[in-house]
Amino acid sequence: MKQTTTGPHTASMEQRVDAIQAALDERGFKATQAVDELGHKAQEEWLPRNGARVVAKAWVDAAFRARLLADGRSAVAELGLSLPKHHRHLVALENTLRVHNVICCTLCSCTAFTLIGLPPDWYKDLEYRARIVRQSRTVLREMGLDLPADVEVRVWDTTADTRYIVIPEQPLHTQGWSEERLASVVTRDSMIGVSRL
Ligand code: FE
Numbered sequence: 001m002k003q004t005t006t007g008p009h010t011a012s013m014e015q016r017v018d019a020i021q022a023a024l025d026e027r028g029f030k031a032t033q034a035v036d037e038l039g040h041k042a043q044e045e046w047l048p049r050n051g052a053r054v055v056a057k058a059w060v061d062a063a064f065r066a067r068l069l070a071d072g073r074s075a076v077a078e079l080g081l082s083l084p085k086h087h088r089h090l091v092a093l094e095n096t097l098r099v100h101n102v103i104c105c106t107l108c109s110c111t112a113f114t115l116i117g118l119p120p121d122w123y124k125d126l127e128y129r130a131r132i133v134r135q136s137r138t139v140l141r142e143m144g145l146d147l148p149a150d151v152e153v154r155v156w157d158t159t160a161d162t163r164y165i166v167i168p169e170q171p172l173h174t175q176g177w178s179e180e181r182l183a184s185v186v187t188r189d190s191m192i193g194v195s196r197l
Contacts, residue, residue: 042118050081051115051165052186056179058092059170068092072165076115083114088161090115093154093193100151101166102140102193104132105158112163116191123192133157143194166193 011019024031054076058065068075072090073083083090090112093101105111109124122128132139136153140146147153156164168190174182189195 046114046117048115048117048186048188048191049183051112051117051188051191052183053079053179054081054092054115054165055167055186055191056182058167059182060179065094065167068167069094081115083112083163086161087112087114087163089163091156091162091164092167093156093164094167095169095193095196097169098151099154100140100147100193100196101154101156101164102132102136103156103158103164103166104129106130106133110158110160110163111192112165115165117188120188140194145195166191168193168197171197 021031021035054068057079058068064075064078067078069092072092073087075092076082076090093103095101103111104123105119106129109119111117111119111123113119128139133155136155137147140153158164168186170182171185174185185197187195187197190197
């Protein structure tokens with residue numbers, strides 16, 4: 001993180017964070033424990049492979065796909081996956097030959113992070129958040145996804161209580177693959193909607 005220096009005696013960001021953490025710990029708020037737990041979850045549990053399982057299942061199981069589109073939260077629970085309480089709605093967005101969905105959070109950095117992982121740095125950049133809405137085709141092209149002119153682009157702005165997951169189209173060459181093998185080709189970026197598979 002960039003250090004803000006206003007004078008020779010200003011503590012570094014790390015020192016200030018440590019001081020706040022220590023002050024909270026002293027008062028019994030268990031800040032260090034909470035930071036460790038969150039760090040563990042972010043690195044070991046909230047991973048794109050969760051969303052990849054959802055996508056693979058939706059590809060092979062039409063009934064599941066219908067349930068996922070109708071009520072994302074309950075459908076992912078069938079796979080043992082959950083979202084925090086405040087992610088009240090999980091909306092699955094189906095890509096087709098004619099429609100391409102892409103998500104953003106114009107305010108900050110929200111994603112369905114328990115399924116697709118914590119947001120990448122570019123997702124949090126003002127540049128992406130502002131331009132994907134107004135110049136979606138151009139931004140997608142800059143990110144390596146050049147969509148045909150007849151494909152409609154739909155941009156979805158995440159809110160505190162509504163989270164999205166893009167269901168990319170299944171690559172043709174993967175027809176007949178097992179669910180597990182299918183899940184291995186699904187990427188985080190395809191579930192954000194900035195790439196196709
Ligand atoms: Fe946000």
